Amino acid sequence: xxxxxxxxxxxxxxxxxxxxxxxxxxxxxxxxxxxxxxxxxxxxxxxxxxxxxxxxxxxxxxxxxxxxxxxxxxxxxxxxxxxxxxxxxxxxxxxxxxxxxxxxxxxxxxxxxxxxxxxxxxxxxxxxxxxxxxxxxxxxxxxxxxxxxxxxxxxxxxxxxxxxxxxxxxxxxxxxxxxxxxxxxxxxxxxxxxxxxxxxxxxxxxxxxx
Numbered sequence: 001x002x003x004x005x006x007x008x009x010x011x012x013x014x015x016x017x018x019x020x021x022x023x024x025x026x027x028x029x030x031x032x033x034x035x036x037x038x039x040x041x042x043x044x045x046x047x048x049x050x051x052x053x054x055x056x057x058x059x060x061x062x063x064x065x066x067x068x069x070x071x072x073x074x075x076x077x078x079x080x081x082x083x084x085x086x087x088x089x090x091x092x093x094x095x096x097x098x099x100x101x102x103x104x105x106x107x108x109x110x111x112x113x114x115x116x117x118x119x120x121x122x123x124x125x126x127x128x129x130x131x132x133x134x135x136x137x138x139x140x141x142x143x144x145x146x147x148x149x150x151x152x153x154x155x156x157x158x159x160x161x162x163x164x165x166x167x168x169x170x171x172x173x174x175x176x177x178x179x180x181x182x183x184x185x186x187x188x189x190x191x192x193x194x195x196x197x198x199x200x201x202x203x204x205x206x207x208x209x210x
Contacts, residue, residue, distance in 0.1 A: 014055065014056065014140070014141060014142060014143045014146055015141060015142050015143065016046070016048065016049060016050055016051065016143055017048050017142075017144075018116060018118060018133065018142070020115075020116060021048075022115035022116050023045060023078075023112065023113070023114045023115045023116070024045065024046075024048075024114060024115070024116045024117070024118055024144055025043045025044065025045045025079075025107065025110065025114035025116075025117050025118070025144065026043070026044050026045075026046070026118045026120075026138070026142055026143070026144025026145035026146070026147060026148045027041060027042070027043045027044075027103045027106065027107070027117060027118065027119050027120065027145065027148050028041065028042060028103075028119075028120040028138075028139050028145050028146075028148040028149040028152055029041040029042075029099040029102055029103065029120070029152055030058070030149070030152035030153040030155075030156045031152075031156045031176075031177075032095055032096075032099050033178060033179070034176065034177040034178050034179075034197075035177055035178070035179050035183060035184075035187070035196060035197060036087065036170070036172070036177040036193070036195045036196040036197060037087055037156070037159065037160060037163065037177050037195050037197075038084035038085055038086045038087060038089075038090070038102075038156070038159070039084065039085050039090060039095060039098050039099050039102050039156075040082060040083070040084045040102060040152045040153075040155050040156040040159075041082070041083055041084075041085075041099060041102030041103040041105070041106050041148070041152050042080065042081065042082045042083075042106055042147075042148040042149075042150075042151035042152040042155070043080065043081050043103065043106035043107045043109075043110055043114075043117075043148060044073065044077050044079075044080045044144050044147040044148045044151060045077060045078045045079045045080065045110065045112055045114055045144065046073075046076070046077055046078065046143055046144045046147060047076070047078060050076065050143055051143075052069075052072070052143060054069060055069055055073075055143055055146050055147060055150070056139075056140060056146050057137070057139040057140040057146055057149055058139065058146070058149040058150045058152075058153040058154075059139075059149075059153075060140070061150070063157070066150050066153060066154050066157075067154060069147075069150045070150055070151060070154040073147045073150060073151060074151070077147065078112055079110050079111055079112040080110075080147075080148075080151060081106040081107070081108075081109035081110050082106060082151050082152060082155045083102050083103075083105035083106040083108075083109065084102055084105075084155075084156075084159075085098040085099075085101050085102045085105070087195055087196065087197045087198075089101070090197050091197055091198050091199045095197075096123065097125075100123075100124055100125050103119070103124070103127075104125070104127055107127055114130065115130065115131070116130065116131050116132070116133070117130050117131070117132035117133070118132075118133055118135060118138060118142050118144055118145050119132055119133065119134045119135065119138065119145075120135060120137070120138040120139045120145045120148070120149065121134055121135075121136065121138070122134050122136050156176075157176060160172050160173075160176050160177060161173065163195060167193045167195070169186050169189075169190050170183055170186045170187070170190075170193070171183065171186065177195075
């Protein structure tokens with residue numbers, strides 16, 4: 001069993017694989033910094049020689065580009081899965097643990113079993129007995145993590161767009177439930193809705209329960 005934490009390499013094209021010849025799954029999350037709704041995570045296994053000049057960290061792409069890439073990734077990936085952890089669960093276990101739990105749930109859904117996990121970020125909980133590598137800003141370095149970033153983001157945005165008309169006062173169509181000035185002002189005026197994270201205090205959200 002092996003694990004590592006790798007710092008980002010700047011100025012490089014996204015890599016197709018970690019270079020081990022084993023089946024790799026890239027994992028990433030979306031919605032970690034939001035004030036409402038679930039956190040989403042995806043696990044993606046791409047062909048070892050997969051190439052895509054557009055695919056990158058989802059935050060660097062337009063919404064149109066992300067939606068186009070989602071179609072291609074879901075078609076071309078050897079396997080993929082997306083899962084979520086609810087706002088209620090986030091309140092119970094904190095956002096860091098919830099993000100990792102969402103990744104584990106996605107890995108559970110994969111039909112093709114990976115041999116190595118590439119994790120965006122610097123912290124992760126061991127998944128079964130699999131070797132894993134935490135890669136800071138990995139969604140801008142490895143295609144599989146970038147693909148997971150795109151799927152997590154687009155699936156979460158889809159959920160937000162479905163929920164936004166039910167709570168129009170928070171303007172989620174524009175802010176995706178992130179802590180914008182408009183969203184915070186709406187909370188001050190109208191209070192929290194059932195989908196808000198009730199105990200979301202950032203300093204308490206980043207401890208890892210091992």
